[in-house]
Amino acid sequence: MSAPDAAAPGGPISQVRGERWHDRRVLRWSDLAEIPADFGPTVVTLGNFDGVHRGHASVLRRMCADARAAGCAAVAVTFTPHPLQVHRPQDAPPLLTGDEDRLELLAATGLDAVLLVPYTLEFARQSPREFVERYLVDGLRARTVVVGRDVRFGWQNAGDLSTMVALGRDHGFDVEVIDDLRPSVTADEGSAEDRAADELRRRWSSTWVRELLEEGDVVRAARVLGRPHRLRGVVVHGDARGRELGFPTANLAPVSSGRTAGMVPADGVYAGWLRRTRRPDGSPVPQEDAEALPAAVSIGTNPTFDGVERRVEAYVLDRTDLDLYDEEVVLELVERLRPTLRFDSIDALTEQMHRDVQDVRVVLDREASSPDWR
Numbered sequence: 001m002s003a004p005d006a007a008a009p010g011g012p013i014s015q016v017r018g019e020r021w022h023d024r025r026v027l028r029w030s031d032l033a034e035i036p037a038d039f040g041p042t043v044v045t046l047g048n049f050d051g052v053h054r055g056h057a058s059v060l061r062r063m064c065a066d067a068r069a070a071g072c073a074a075v076a077v078t079f080t081p082h083p084l085q086v087h088r089p090q091d092a093p094p095l096l097t098g099d100e101d102r103l104e105l106l107a108a109t110g111l112d113a114v115l116l117v118p119y120t121l122e123f124a125r126q127s128p129r130e131f132v133e134r135y136l137v138d139g140l141r142a143r144t145v146v147v148g149r150d151v152r153f154g155w156q157n158a159g160d161l162s163t164m165v166a167l168g169r170d171h172g173f174d175v176e177v178i179d180d181l182r183p184s185v186t187a188d189e190g191s192a193e194d195r196a197a198d199e200l201r202r203r204w205s206s207t208w209v210r211e212l213l214e215e216g217d218v219v220r221a222a223r224v225l226g227r228p229h230r231l232r233g234v235v236v237h238g239d240a241r242g243r244e245l246g247f248p249t250a251n252l253a254p255v256s257s258g259r260t261a262g263m264v265p266a267d268g269v270y271a272g273w274l275r276r277t278r279r280p281d282g283s284p285v286p287q288e289d290a291e292a293l294p295a296a297v298s299i300g301t302n303p304t305f306d307g308v309e310r311r312v313e314a315y316v317l318d319r320t321d322l323d324l325y326d327e328e329v330v331l332e333l334v335e336r337l338r339p340t341l342r343f344d345s346i347d348a349l350t351e352q353m354h355r356d357v358q359d360v361r362v363v364l365d366r367e368a369s370s371p372d373w374r
């Protein structure tokens, strides 16, 4: 089948163009059956988009502009869980972002719709031709498919760029190849990080962000992500010690519980922001609109108290009135201040926590006025 000649994409899309992204209706589907019959034609791209870093975002923004110029809707096809978690869980990387943040960040690039496909072995068993015909041609009525040079798709990754081009010829869609995006700056422009990366000719990548987070380098991670790294989780009860110390801390549920998403960076104390993600009626607050509360974030096992479980906890500065239990919050990590230490006394720990709070103020004052990652 070839792409139909429909002049404009479906109704909601054309009504919402040009508005702020979270006022727009970005359509979310998890099944082909949810795509309206009159939707399309489309410009489509595929990928995991873990972290939606600067490389992803610039491809997606460019694709949205092309789609608009061509009178098409811009759609990303992505997968959950990560395909490696299905095929080789032992090799699966820690994900930078959970599905909710991934969808929110994808939407922010200006896309009209995201198809989040549940990734199962059954889905994976489709041949490259079956996948393209079902999803891109029949499902999304693709006019253009945007891919990286190293694209792989279909059972056992049998499809590559040449397969996609051949399928495009059969079905009447174009294939647009995007070369790796990397920092590209001249000697007197861009940040030191851009210049260093440019010298290495390193491409923007999720792997690069993971390496930086493993070292606790959230400052450089933010430069690759184009925003501070986030964790999103539900607040659970800890050992009820924080209040006694004078620093109540909201503890995120352990990542292993499935109630916290995002890669946990190296142990240490960080300056960051805590955002509440739901209104009292339970409706979601777009992260752009959620008030950012300044926070001192501790990641570690609390060795001063011989703890064994690794915890992520946040003390919101100057507040004692909060009740965050069972609430979902987002933590944005701005800068690592120091490693986690074992103190000989509780007084020594709390004295250090007071100093941490002062350091947090300095870092966040600076970040609020001129974020380093822009």
Ligand SMILES: Cc1cc2nc3c(=O)[nH]c(=O)nc-3n(C[C@H](O)[C@H](O)[C@H](O)COP(=O)(O)O)c2cc1C
Pocket: 237, 238, 239, 240, 241, 242, 243, 245, 247, 248, 249, 251, 269, 296, 297, 298, 301, 302, 303, 304, 305, 313, 314, 315, 339, 340, 341, 342, 343, 349, 353, 356, 357
């Ligand atoms: C700013 C800050 C810095 C912290 N630094 C350390 C540290 O260096 N060593 C440590 O053992 N615990 C550290 N903690 C964690 C405290 O031990 C923990 O918040 C306290 O035991 C309360 O735990 P609870 O929330 O389970 O009651 C820190 C906590 C905060 C908020």
Ligand SMILES: Nc1ncnc2c1ncn2[C@@H]1O[C@H](COP(=O)(O)OP(=O)(O)O)[C@@H](O)[C@H]1O
Pocket: 235, 236, 237, 238, 239, 240, 241, 242, 243, 244, 247, 248, 249, 250, 251, 314, 315, 316, 317, 318, 319, 320, 321, 322, 323, 324, 325
């Ligand atoms: N400034 C604050 N920062 C973080 N949490 C706070 C703050 N003020 C009150 N709270 C509430 O207190 C709880 C933490 O108290 P804490 O004594 O540390 O107990 P727990 O050991 O259960 O974490 C948080 O989960 C939150 O509901």
